[in-house]
Amino acid sequence: MNRLFWRFAALVLLAIALGSAVIYFTFGRLFGDPLEHIARDQAAGQIFLLQQYVDQAPADEWLPRLNKVREVSDVTLELQPLSAALSALPAARRAPLLHGEVVMDVGAKAFYRRVDATGARYAGSENDVIHAQNLPIDIGQALRMEAIRFAVIALCLLLPLGWWTRAHGRSLAALSRMADDFGQGNLAARAHVGAGSSVAPLAGRINGMAERIGSLLEARKHLLLSVSHELRTPIARLEFGLELLAERHAAGPDMRRRTDAMAADVEELKALVNEMLELMRIDHAHALPRQPFALAPLLRGCAAAVARPSVRVGVADDLGDARGDPRLLARAVGNLLGNAAKYAVARIALSAVRDGDMLRIVVEDDGPGIPVGQRAQVFEPFYRLSREQDHAAAGHGLGLAIVARAVALHGGSIAIDDSPLGGARFTIHIRA
Template sequence: MRRPLFSSLYGRIFAVFWLTLFLVVITLLLLPNLDPRAQHTIPEPQIFKLNQTAERISNRISAMPGELNRKLNSITRHDRHDGARVYFTTLDGEVIAPHGRNKALRNFVTIADSPEAPRQKLYGRWMMAGPFAISDNNQQALMYVGRFWREKPPFFIQILDKPFQLLLLTMLVSTPLLLWLAWAISRPARRLQQAAERVATGQFSPDPKLEQGSVEFQQAGASFNQMVQAINQMIGGQQRLLSDISHELRSPLTRLRMATALAQRKQGESKELSRIDTEAERLEQMISELLELSRMQVNSHQQRETSDAHSLWFEMLEDAQFEAEQCQKTLSYNPLQAWPISGNPNLLISAVENVVRNAIKYGDNVIQVQIVPVEHQLMITVDDNGEGVPDDELNDIFRPFYRVSTARDRSSGGTGLGLAITESAIRQHSGTIVASRSPLGGLRMSITLPLNT
């Protein structure tokens, strides 16, 4: 299908170029008619008045004795005509009166020499008009009139006379066109950028608005939406595969645990059977957490809403404080306020709760939780005074199935997926989580989340 010319980005640039060229051509065509320094016709009222002046002068010199040149010189020396000055030339353009060098008159005579079509032209501040026929019996001459131009030059003439002002005017005229062109280019580009940022945060949803604008951006938007749909299909296929695998694995695990229980009932307790049951239980927990991580990566952009820090984590911190007291440990946290947070409430609660409960589990007896706003972000810091994590492993603890070689190892019952789930939840909410050494001697987990301002 053939698209309109101006739906293309190149078409819009082409349109701006030709529109600018059109304005320049119109200006050049109009300037000669508007510029008083160019040769113009004389308005009818002024022509009538100047013809009357020429007729009066003709009547006067006809009544005067002597030669024509002497009479015309006499008139130019003694007469003033409404503040104007008159000049006389022969029909061939030779100056009769007044004598002297007058460049404006000599130039004007060469371009205006017909009494049937008198003209006028501005020379500096001196306006020349003419010619008008003067007759003395059988002799004839031409009359030109010069008067001082008291009006200010038109604005565009002042602009044209000053290059700097002309440059400013050109910029002023072209700026709206360039701004429109920049807006036409940047608007779909911003849409594409925002869509890419949404995808980076795990929101794999097509945006029909991307397929608007110029043809180039329509094609880019359509390709982007196809990519998002392909990613959705790929992730959906991965999710279905994991679900099928978990279902197939859980069935033999259930049968294995039932067989272990029957064996323990018949043969009694034994280390071997207890070990088999423990490993089967751990494997089932690992499969469950792996599925939770997969579902979180796929569906974290769903069920988003605006909440606040107090409603999200206050009850969780109260429960964690009670749990710490049962373990003979102390958990403290600062008062929470209604700092606005946008996201999936369940994931946000689960992510912070996982970090806090890890601190309770691995800390010796002191756990400190601090939640404070910093500029446009919410900073959540969880410290404990446990053994901590070696510095060279701080970045690895967020990897799935990774366990450190200290107290946080397989013997503690962990699967190595808890912090991976937490990191995924925080990342899906455009936040960050960083592990470092705590001032208390153990581990510090620092979480940042954007405030909904």
């Protein structure tokens, strides 16, 4: 909310300043300099005295009246040659002076006016100019008044703007929290926004979208769970039937071969169901139990579980503890090692180091690697590379999807690049 308010406040102040500047220059072009008008109003008494008292005197009384005004006034009234006055004024002010107008010099708190254009006051008066100085002109006061006016207008605009942005910011924060919760798997998250809020229509549409997405995901979840659980019953029956069949036809090598093949198919089907259930469990987990556990023994145990080929372990002794779900993290690392074992020619390496509060776990092999263009897709469920090695290897394309979900639940990331061993290198970064 503060960021939204200050952005609006900056725009409002900029708009007021720009509008004031435009008004000033427009009035200056149409009606003359506003500051000069202010200065002329403040010096109106001296101008009136000159025009209505001194100028109304007969020709032989003009100079005596001017001297009387000098004696009683704080304003300095001097006679200057016309040429000197013209040289002191900018070019745009010279013509009004020659025509007998009062020409203000706001910065010097003074004005100029020609005595007359015909020499009627005294001999040579057509070549003289009255220069009035020390006039009671205070432009600073006018500028202070303008500044106060500017501040009052800005305050009157910013107060309701602050109230509006506060309410608007709360509504946006509610939408943001809802989006975060929904993105983390809380399908029941909804944005609670007042009916009078400016984002209420948007919140309603987002809530409706979330409702539909949640319904679809829940339906998908229940469907997959139902299918997976229903598959377990016929699988168990098949296993039991295969055992009975193997006992009855133990002497027949051909029947034994067929029952072994069917048993392998059943095991593959059972593994697929288990993988699907595990993936769904991870997908619908909102948060992990953040319990501490020793990381080095867990990683060494994962490496020891790989049958072929042997894993070269480079786990640092100072890894310390990690926080999260040890079973889920072990499943992720085990899946990576198992995947490497399928494709490696002779070498697999597991290493882990700690950098501050970040842990880096690396699994690499000397297999065929993963093409650059497909490295993001391999983490999608049921995605398999269209290569002979992948079709020859067992699996259903769920192992790496489980790895990606498990790492994400730990607040980490996983990346694939080329390994110095020649194959693929998977790097996990998680916060300890």
